[in-house]
Amino acid sequence: MNEPLKIGLAGLGTVGRGVIRMIEGSNGEAIARKLGRPVQITSVTARDRTKDRGVDISSYQWFETPEALAKEADIDVFVELIGGENGPALEATKIALGRGLDVVTANKAMLAMHSVKLAILAEEKDAKLLFEAAIAGGIPIVKTLKESLSGNQIKRVYGILNGTCNYILTVMQNEGKPFDVILKAAQEEGYAEADPSFDIGGIDAAHKLALLTSLCFGTETSFKDVYIEGIEKITPEDITAVDDLGYRIKLLGVALKTDEGIEQRVHPTLVPKNSAIGQVSGVTNCVCVDGDFVGKVMQVGPGAGEGPTASSVVGDIIEAASKDQSPVFTLPAKELMTYQRAPIRAHEGGYYVRLSLCDRPGTFAAIANRMAEFGISLESIVQRHQGDKFNSQNEEKTEAPAPVVIITHNTTELAVSEALQAIEQDGHIIGQPNMIRIERL
């Protein structure tokens, strides 16, 4: 048996524990047989040395800081599981790459902000920078894009990239309760963070999308150019209304190449109920890729958690053992193209709009006319009755105006927002309209 592959582990939270369990258990023996050499954790660091983590770390060399481990440990691969956009994670990663060590990271926030300069550093030092665990947990989409599909030109990538949001939307669907009630329950059950804004606000999905964009289109990572809407405004009424029309609401991240550049957006989206993506529920994630030769390929799997994320980290550790030296993204980092933002307002597709109408004659007609005026063709316009589908649990004021649900055919974001503005100014509606995009899959 050859020399062991020596691992330094920075961060001993849920994922770190999973990595230890995977490498130290019977899987580690199987990995050694496959690789022809054992994988051995030699050094670790975390905030608290004495905390009980359910795994024995006494045989590993302890370092007080990630930076110290990255700088001094006798290792081949530095595994960064600290998290955070900047701070120790970034510093230690730079030090490790600077030494020419391979780095495996699950840190999407750091990569979304610093991927290009870290990739340049890695490639200069002939080191690998691997990040399968940073996008969609256990789903092997990074390797798929970098290797399996790398002969294709990718036209679009999209997916359900945040498990917390998908869990909340699934429970809203199943139980008909409002967003904030479900969120609170999810927090109590550990499916949502105490500060959930990163997840439900769409930031976490946008970090992953920005990385997928670089992998698919060979452009520099540009998180700041992602248009982001979270799921906070989705109501049980929306979920019931779209269900009746054959749809599900999912928080999708979508990136596509247009003549104007790259469009990146994260927002609630209607997808057909009778489709594979429409049936991806709970904390499960998925990523779909449209390639010019391969067509549509979708990968579905757990987006987070100890086992799935450890699976991707260990897959990358095994990859680090290979002799092959390929770019961090699909192209050498210095050849990544400048990101050119395509305006989201030009997005074409169908739209779902829910309005609360003032109850006076001619309102329906006025709305239909305004839509026509802006060139918007309607698939359906339905007044929903309180008694029918919305039970009193969801709708406390029984006196409230009945909502009207409109589904448009393909149109542009600009047309819809201008039409809605005109309708609002006409004084026909109460409150804000709720608009959700429909994605043609």
Added chain:
Amino acid sequence: MNEPLKIGLAGLGTVGRGVIRMIEGSNGEAIARKLGRPVQITSVTARDRTKDRGVDISSYQWFETPEALAKEADIDVFVELIGGENGPALEATKIALGRGLDVVTANKAMLAMHSVKLAILAEEKDAKLLFEAAIAGGIPIVKTLKESLSGNQIKRVYGILNGTCNYILTVMQNEGKPFDVILKAAQEEGYAEADPSFDIGGIDAAHKLALLTSLCFGTETSFKDVYIEGIEKITPEDITAVDDLGYRIKLLGVALKTDEGIEQRVHPTLVPKNSAIGQVSGVTNCVCVDGDFVGKVMQVGPGAGEGPTASSVVGDIIEAASKDQSPVFTLPAKELMTYQRAPIRAHEGGYYVRLSLCDRPGTFAAIANRMAEFGISLESIVQRHQGDKFNSQNEEKTEAPAPVVIITHNTTELAVSEALQAIEQDGHIIGQPNMIRIERL
């Protein structure tokens, strides 16, 4: 730019044409940028040199036979797209590997029969034997299993592995017409072969399953140990009955590890309608893997066709350019474990059974009693009425006995077949019962 990677292409059918289009077009330029060296087709062979294939092959060196190309061509990679279990495909592959050339093949029939000895030859010669295109077309499941998930111990692998069957079942679902009518239409539209027995009989799916088994469990490939049932016996009545009960019928290939060994089977299976796999329709394939750390991961995509298969072949050609030399399966071929067959009759799960009952008092009770006698617990037993769901188009004899549909809770194959035998001997049913397994996903 470095030396080109020189390709010899044996077989210029649909997939061969796709490979030429992908490498010679703008994708080829993108691939060269990624690889740092161009990929260049230098030599070809096919049955007929002069046939118009819609691609220009005049600049390639022509060889009269695959064997001659494999033996004499100045190439780095031999791409085998001839097909067939034995004959020129096998001979040429052996010659190419014997020369130490990397081989890329889409030939599942050949590999299902000869994978171990070809893998041993490849590994002895330090050559690669790559076969992403042989399993589920454009879906990158081979690389996923060999690399991304290779730290996991796989418990089960299953999937929709034949596009023709899934297409026929989907159209039966949508149009309610009988199997043979749909098959004829599929043949006319080019979705089924003139001799469809390989596809609809489950053989093609079994070839792919046998290879998945080796990848997942590190065992020698054993096609002969796959239990195979095709879709010929599925009727529109079955499809309607299971639809009402919340299921879809799919031809699944399933392989799992039990205490007794490996169980491999291909047969029609009930899967929940409201699941991602239940919504994989038409010619689309999918492969699902249960790993001990990653949990359940599913990949969905086109299972055949020019573009998708070419995408996987070209992905393997790019892989051939890498310096890394890894085993053909997850373990070195000589270390693959002997295949130990687990008996299918021990399979546990639920069952769907459709019977035609003799119309006399006590029949229902007699059947329920027989089921109880063999320890089978029933989820439902429903007599279906002709007028209700089966229209006259599907059921010509309106005098025919009304079918009874039984769904069982978990039980064993042995119990169900013994109970059905007893019921048959009691003389309560007309014709053969139709039994379909339910897979717990």
